[in-house]
Amino acid sequence: MLPMVCFTLTELTASARHPDFIGSFQLELMPELLKQPEIAWTERWVRSPDCAAVSGRCTAELATVQYAELTVYHPPADASMRVHRETCERIGQLGFGPDPASIREAVREYFVPLKGYVLPRVLIAEEVLPFRPARGIYAILSRFHGHGASAEAAFRWYDEIRIPDLLSCGGAAGAWSMASAALFRPDRDLSVPALRLVLLWLDEDPVAFASASKARAVEWRENGRMPNTSDVEEVLFEGPLRTIVPWEWGWFDAVRPS
Amino acid sequence: MLASRAYFSFSEITDPGKHRDHNEWHQLDHRPENLIQKGVAWGDRWVRSPDCAAASMVVAPAYAAAHYAIMYWFREPLGPTLDEWFGLSERSFQWGRSPQIGWTRRPLRSLFTPLRGHVAGRLSIDADALPFRPMRGVFIRISRLHCRGARANELYRWFERVRIPDMLQCHGVAGAWSFASVDADGENGAAWRFADSASRVSETRPLRLQVYFLDEDPLDFMVDLEARDREWRGTGRARDTSDVEEVLFAGPLRRILPWQWDWFDAPSLVT
Numbered sequence: 001m002l003p004m005v006c007f008t009l010t011e012l013t014a015s016a017r018h019p020d021f022i023g024s025f026q027l028e029l030m031p032e033l034l035k036q037p038e039i040a041w042t043e044r045w046v047r048s049p050d051c052a053a054v055s056g057r058c059t060a061e062l063a064t065v066q067y068a069e070l071t072v073y074h075p076p077a078d079a080s081m082r083v084h085r086e087t088c089e090r091i092g093q094l095g096f097g098p099d100p101a102s103i104r105e106a107v108r109e110y111f112v113p114l115k116g117y118v119l120p121r122v123l124i125a126e127e128v129l130p131f132r133p134a135r136g137i138y139a140i141l142s143r144f145h146g147h148g149a150s151a152e153a154a155f156r157w158y159d160e161i162r163i164p165d166l167l168s169c170g171g172a173a174g175a176w177s178m179a180s181a182a183l184f185r186p187d188r189d190l191s192v193p194a195l196r197l198v199l200l201w202l203d204e205d206p207v208a209f210a211s212a213s214k215a216r217a218v219e220w221r222e223n224g225r226m227p228n229t230s231d232v233e234e235v236l237f238e239g240p241l242r243t244i245v246p247w248e249w250g251w252f253d254a255v256r257p258s
Numbered sequence: 259m260l261a262s263r264a265y266f267s268f269s270e271i272t273d274p275g276k277h278r279d280h281n282e283w284h285q286l287d288h289r290p291e292n293l294i295q296k297g298v299a300w301g302d303r304w305v306r307s308p309d310c311a312a313a314s315m316v317v318a319p320a321y322a323a324a325h326y327a328i329m330y331w332f333r334e335p336l337g338p339t340l341d342e343w344f345g346l347s348e349r350s351f352q353w354g355r356s357p358q359i360g361w362t363r364r365p366l367r368s369l370f371t372p373l374r375g376h377v378a379g380r381l382s383i384d385a386d387a388l389p390f391r392p393m394r395g396v397f398i399r400i401s402r403l404h405c406r407g408a409r410a411n412e413l414y415r416w417f418e419r420v421r422i423p424d425m426l427q428c429h430g431v432a433g434a435w436s437f438a439s440v441d442a443d444g445e446n447g448a449a450w451r452f453a454d455s456a457s458r459v460s461e462t463r464p465l466r467l468q469v470y471f472l473d474e475d476p477l478d479f480m481v482d483l484e485a486r487d488r489e490w491r492g493t494g495r496a497r498d499t500s501d502v503e504e505v506l507f508a509g510p511l512r513r514i515l516p517w518q519w520d521w522f523d524a525p526s527l528v529t
Contacts, residue, residue: 002294027473031383031390035260037296037333074296096382123287123355131290133516203286203517245515246392 430474
């Protein structure tokens, strides 16, 4: 697996224009990042209104986020993180990109990829998933309290049951599980809650996938496949987001009455 | 510079029923496996859809049936990069994931040295970032050189100082890169061969390649280019280059959006 990723969840202020925000990313920042040898991949997805409508559990702080971004680093991770930071700063100093005051970045976290999962029909290696076209993603961002047996049991449940169950819903191509990079440093503090991230890449419609997984959850609960993990896990954000096709940025355009 | 070498090829699908399979294989399997390689800076493919083929300015008979163009950009160190890249070709074959062998012919394939990138003044990115910027298509120009020396040098200068800057003024041109061919044999002392090399044609004479990146519809660009060409001929900014080169291909191609692979589907019968 590649060594580290940066994941963000953001929303724009009411006055900001979505085409300006995403246009500056796709047409300016993204190419400037992708040309760097240290950056393996970068992509944003949109939580369009239809995606938001079928979201799962979200905290109040994350209920209104509109975009997710994933940047994947080649090794060595620390040098790649620096290139990522400095490229974003350089673009800002040149006056490109959106007004920072128009953006609320609700989450910015570095994660270490733990394990990849790919459906047999997809053929590619697990670590290649981010590079494969998708129609969207399904994200589960959790905060884990504690670093003991209960947390370990929950991680095993994700690995052995939760992620395979989600992958069995139509339209999933594969998934990555990830843990906060703060846990992989010598100065880590295990008493501090840590974030976990599961991303599923979808090659069918993300709203249909989310609806299907919700419907299947009834059966999973009945069969004991969805235990209550709330003693160690707080789900902060769960739901689908759409792939962003260049120049097709109209998800939040107001619908005018005819 | 972004890359030390680039690979360019035209491909032709010999079985008309295999376009979807071909695109599914390349876009969902082979390209992602390429892009994770650190030595592969980028890879892209474009379609010569029927409307683009109809709008071509020059097409040598050898390339008349080409349906797609593909390009990969390679970073240093070139030896390990090309070893890994050609190695993926063989591994894909050994995995049983090279179905294209059964239906693909490549009338042109060559390694090129990127010479220089140009960006239209309206863009804020630099030339190295250009291939990564979303586009709606490309305009490809390929020529075979008759001669080297002073006449060729003068032509190169004209392209850099007059023709490419003029082309950047055309509707929808975001930028351009120019390339000179290199012989793949002898690259790092190794004569690499693809798993499907029997279906590939290697051009032995020196080629020049220009790729213009378009962020408006390629056909709208063609209309504007033809109008401006008439004007440039009138003002002496366009010139006959046939003393130095033979133009083999000059035409537009479209971007390929995942799962939107219907350009060659037979139109349904209207009853």
